[in-house]
Amino acid sequence: MTTPSTPGDSSLATSVYSLSSKSPTEAEQYKARAANWRFSTLCASVDNKDQYGASSTPIYQTATFKGMDGQYDYTRSGNPTRGGLENHLARLYGATQAFALSTGMTCLDTILRLVKPGETVLAGDDLYGGTNRLLTYLGTHGGVKVIHADTTRIEALRPYLQPGNKVRMVLLESPTNPLLKIADLEGISKEVKQSSPDALIVVDNTMMSPYLQRPLELGADIVYDSGTKYLSGHHDLMAGIIAVKRPEICKDIAFLINSVGSGLAPFDSFLLLRGVKTMSLRMDRQMATAQLVALYLNSLGFLVHYPGLKSHPKRDIHWKQATGAGAVLSFVTGDKALSERIVGGTRLWGISVSFGAVNSLISMPCLMSHASISAAVRAERGLPENLIRLCVGIEDPRDLMDDLEHSLLSAGAITPNLSHSPLSNSRSAELYVSDPEAWILERAKGFKRPSSESSAIDKLVSGVKKGLGFTAVERKTIEEDIVVSAPGKVILFGEHAVVHGVTAIASSVNLRCFAVLSPRSDGKVALEVPNVGVEAEWEISKLPWGLLPVHSNTHKHVADKDLDPALLQAIEKLVHEHKELGKTGINSCIAYLYLYMVMAGAESEGPAVTFTATANLPISAGLGSSAAYSTCIASSLLIAHSHINKPNQDQTRLSEGETNIIDGWAFLSEKVLHGTPSGIDNAVSVRGGAVAFTRAVGGRKGGLDGLHGFSSIRLLLTNTLVPRDTKSLVAGVSAKRLAEPHVVDPILDAIQSISDEASTLLSGQTQVERRDLITRLETLIRENHSHLVNLGVSHPSLEMVVQATAAEPFGLATKLTGAGGGGCAVTLIPDDFPQSSLDALITTLESQGFQPHLTSVGGPGLGIHASSSQKENKVRTSEEGEGMTVPKRVTLRETPIEGLQHWSERVGNWVHT
């Protein structure tokens, strides 16, 4: 057994001063002073006995130790890094010995092995789901009787503490997780010792940590903590600590850890030791903010569970046994869907299980940490399904409040209190510094809960207002998320010429835009596009509804052919008020709001929604990102307005009619983004596959033919990363045609012949050998590119790609694709082109600063998610293996670009055009 050392007992100082004859020696005085050190001093001062005097405890990353007579022989039994940590923790817990294990649950497992079959464990009825799960297993497999009782009332425990019940262990948590109920640790310990002297009092102290509560000093026999939480503080390791006073129990625990091999690994021991040093500092900050958050929610009328609040029913008992209220609190909204919206709407508060880290977390325990307790048992134990748990971190309290408040507002949990006049910014800043609690209470006065409207006076007032016609428009929203995805495109032949009525051949690519349209209840319409930095929202009532064009046609769901300049201008003005947005973001907002307004047709029809989009498609690179985005806006808004139906699970395709309607609206959005687009991009994005497209120009009929007469053809798309603007490039070609028709018109004719031949080859109308087909397409690619050069839309970067791919040993055909002026080039990769050469080509292009991407011709078009079943909505959380209904908007927003394909596979149930 290791006796905990006190600072100084092994130091050089001790050995020097002990030679002195003074009495008491300075070393002894120092030792006496050190015995009174306060907790934060103890945390930071690790007594490290390293042979080289290392000031931080070294990592002894070794399984074995040489020799037979040393302190250590095998890391399962003991390791200097773990030993250093354990000594340090023993001091902090006021324990005889502390043990570091691999997780908090391993601690419980080890402790429960002290119970024999036939004996009883008396545990609380509001306890961590994982604890409940292990206890249930012990009951069914270990012959141990497990009784759950209300540990907040000693009277409720008494009947079970009679000797005949063979209670071997009383397992307590205080505060409990997640309802923050308080058990009187000292009172219960005394009672148990009297009536069941053999029973061990075990306390799970994770919610408090030894900084705030030391149950060994209150009569407990064993304390355990999840070291993953406050002790380490950074959610970068898993660990558990057992702290014990009685030597015979120390011996049993040491025996079990050695036998099983559950001791903490050296590296994790090092990390945990490092984390512990800042524990009190972190927790002070976390608690101070938790107090503010609790006060805020409480003063808005939510039922808040937090022992820092005066209203907590067992506040006195808590403060008798602990020195702080901790940094976990929970509150009830009264509505599960509302809670899900609040949880899903926060950004700074991460949705995650666990607690105690420096970053703040939010969760719904019934869906996450406590999901392993059945719904019936949860109900029986009074755990509300709509309970939200907040675990406060060390971020600036003002930022945390901004984020939470924003989410409460968007979810409809609070509304602005217009009768309250807010403090000036400078007064508020002063108050925050001088009296944070007064500051938060003042802040809360700016809002109220919508339910407060139901007071008799409010009802009367709103009745009178209604009578006078003052009521705000009842805001519609959608019932559930609408999830869509659409591909980009590559133009194989005919870009630019297509604007002037020439046929173009295009195909969808395996890079896509993904989007979710989700409900909100605060009368706003919002757009989130993380990869172009857009996060903007507008009051629906403040949109320029008065400028909506009057629809002469009765088919409101069919898109207009032309844009309305006055409306467009008004929307542009509104969007430009968002000074933080760049040009790309501004255009994305304008297209979204334009479609939103025109499709609604009237203010009363505009739903409160957030559109969240992201793409693994490079934006403005000539691969039709705007068309994919336009297709996503069009399809999701059409469903939101019930102009088309959301597909059901049994449906395999969208109908031709619905596909055409979506295409029409996507084209309108393309017009907002591009001025005079041909419509080829949206046609391909909506329908997928490969098509020959001819725009109807000057009275000539347009057309769209699917090309199905070929098997997969590989393409290499190379993004030059040179930015360009489709709108001005298209306008440039039109200007050239006006100025030099004799130059441009023959080029257009030549491109028409190229497209005609490609169309014949790819439609399978003529029997051509595969090798000849590829060779012919290569020739057409080279010819088409030279025409585009003559139209003035190439760029030096594109010419570099053309040359690099054409050079020996590659000899490949490349052309620019899309609007040109930079953006992407497309290279045809013949079937027999060796993989090693392809790898070499990719390396060459990358070394020139380009981004190559392999794709093939064809692939699915617009996809709409069909299902709303619970199962699909669930996102697995690792801790419990149970699902949490994290809104898809949140998972999409948080998925990195490389993960989008996987995200869409997990969403599943796509119905395509």
Ligand SMILES: Nc1ncnc2c1ncn2[C@@H]1O[C@H](COP(=O)(O)OP(=O)(O)O)[C@@H](O)[C@H]1O
């Ligand atoms: N994923 C997206 N989210 C939001 N807006 C997008 C997205 N992709 C494209 N856009 C919009 O489309 C415009 C890009 O159009 P354009 O320059 O023609 O590129 P591309 O050739 O890729 O279609 C952007 O300025 C932006 O407004």
Ligand SMILES: C[C@@](O)(CCOP(=O)(O)O)CC(=O)O
């Ligand atoms: C140049 C053009 O033919 C294609 C534009 O493609 P992109 O915007 O570069 O992806 C214009 C059009 O067809 O609308």
